[in-house]
Amino acid sequence: MSDDTRATIKERLSTLQAQQRRAERLRTIAVAGAAVVAIGAVVTAATVLILKERARTSLEAVQTVAIPQREHTKDPVKYPQSPPVGGNHDPAWQNCGLYSQPLRAENVVHSQEHGAVWITYRPDLPMEQVEKLLDLARGRDYIIVSPYPNLPAPVVASAWAKQLKLEGVEDPRLPAFLRAHVQGPATPEPGASCSGGIGEPYT
Template sequence: MAKKKTAEERRRRAAEMRAQRLKEERRKKILTISGVSLAAALVLGLLAFAIFMEIRSRNISGVEEYTVGSYAHVDVGQRVDYEQSPPVGGDHWAYWQNCGVYSEALTNEFAVHSLEHGAVWITYEPDLPQDEIDALDSLYSPGDYLVVSPYEGEMDAPIVASSWGRQVTAETADDQDLTRFVQRYERGTDVPEPGASCSGGVAETATEIDAALAEGEQVGGEGMSDESAEDTGGAEGTEESEETGGSEDTEGSEGSENTEDGSTDEE
């Protein structure tokens, strides 16, 4: 009788263990399925958001596109007659304008070089209301490939945003087409030198550059300060351009043709 009870107890315990094991396996399976489903939902959500943002950024009205022909380096001080105002590309000087916010007009030949690196240049009429200027300045964050400055030449609207080969106009800083243009073309890849630096170049305004040229001073190298723009790389930028700009200046001063991939600068 005792043996029979012992055998039944073993069978009962074995059955309980099997049931517990099956229960644990079901729990693990449910957790695995739930985790996979959650991950899939997250991926799909991110993908949907990316598609939405891409479609939204493409939905920009009024964008003018231009074919940029030559984009060689020319001698510093040699002025370029650009077809567009502000320019959207073309020949330029060997140094680029540091990305950032400026309160005075810039030198076209430096700013165009920044466009070549994938920057967007937002220009506005000097008499634009201060609240509008503040709103434009706020579009820039440190590290962005964005230049914001007043523009003293002719423009088709109070505000113009330019990237390499493209341009859009705006009446006010809150124009959604302006915002989408920046989202779409900032750090542009369809430029001659995508990913090249937007710091370590020049931070001086046009007035400072013109004064330096008039005095026969070196522009883009020693003797130039880096205090004109906000968040543009500071003194480090000047040192970098001194170290890397030598061979570029030589090529630029000879007006050399670009290589097949369009690269003429150190990235």
Template sequence: MSKIRREPRRSRGGTNVVYLVAGGIVLALIVAFAVFAVLDSRRGGGDIAGVRSYDVGPGNRHAQGDVDYEQTPPAGGVHSPVWQNCGFYDEPVREENAVHSLEHGAVWITYRPDLPREQVERLRELAQSQTYILVSPYPELPAPVVASAWGKQLRLDSANDERLEQFVRAYRQGPQTPEPGAVCTGGVGEPS
């Protein structure tokens, strides 16, 4: 009987390393894509530069008459028992009614009366293109445009700042809303 000689196997270590490196790169790309997808879908206000948070207490605290608010414009707190109808207004609205709209999940966008006309028109279009948006001029505003939601606020130099729409996406009927789904019509005011 003759013995069969087997040739020693050649090491395929080089090929394995290539597969491992390629697999690692693919895995890293998948993980990066998943992380970006999660962050993009969250669109929470925590990733919007400049958003301020305030402890305005729970909703459902009604008061008759005027309220002295800590923020300008107010971002929540005690408010009128009747909400402001959402939409666009050419004249200032009563703070206490607007705060009640915030409790219902509205975003109240205020602007200085001297804001350039094209920016005012952009705000009008924003208010008319979706529900739960309240837009009104606000004298003595600390910035040209201020977006407020219940307990949240963002000051902007322009209505064209991309953070305005990010704020609206994050907080209109957002997780901070004390009464999500409550109406933003049937209250006071006639939007134009």
């Protein structure tokens, strides 16, 4: 074999090896790119799910109200919110628990001052929905549940200076509201009693 032939073969081999190396680099880049895309898709999907869950339980819609007065009075009080979220109130607080009849707001507001959350529902709410609501609150401290005429939403949760209108009893923001506002940071008299007042809850 002549030297020219050997040189030609060597050159071709060198060219083939270079092409193989380029092809391998391209494959590596393609695999890495696909992996990055796949990881990005997973992260994006997980982020969307997390954001959706946060949105479902978000308390951004909670209204915060300034309460300028909280004196005791035996007189009826005209509250700017319905249901009320604080203000002047009766000296006797409402015992916490579940009630089947509307309650006197002035007494419940005193319980809110002690850290209670008042869960109100429309009187025409279907009974199976009412039962779900009662199951959520049954056996828990500092919660009052009662029907409320002319309610602006199917269910409304009200604490001292805080209120959230809910789409229904299965609205996931209700448990979140309870966690945040039963004996919450806005409570004027945290730890004060929610029993020994007036009213006889049925459970």
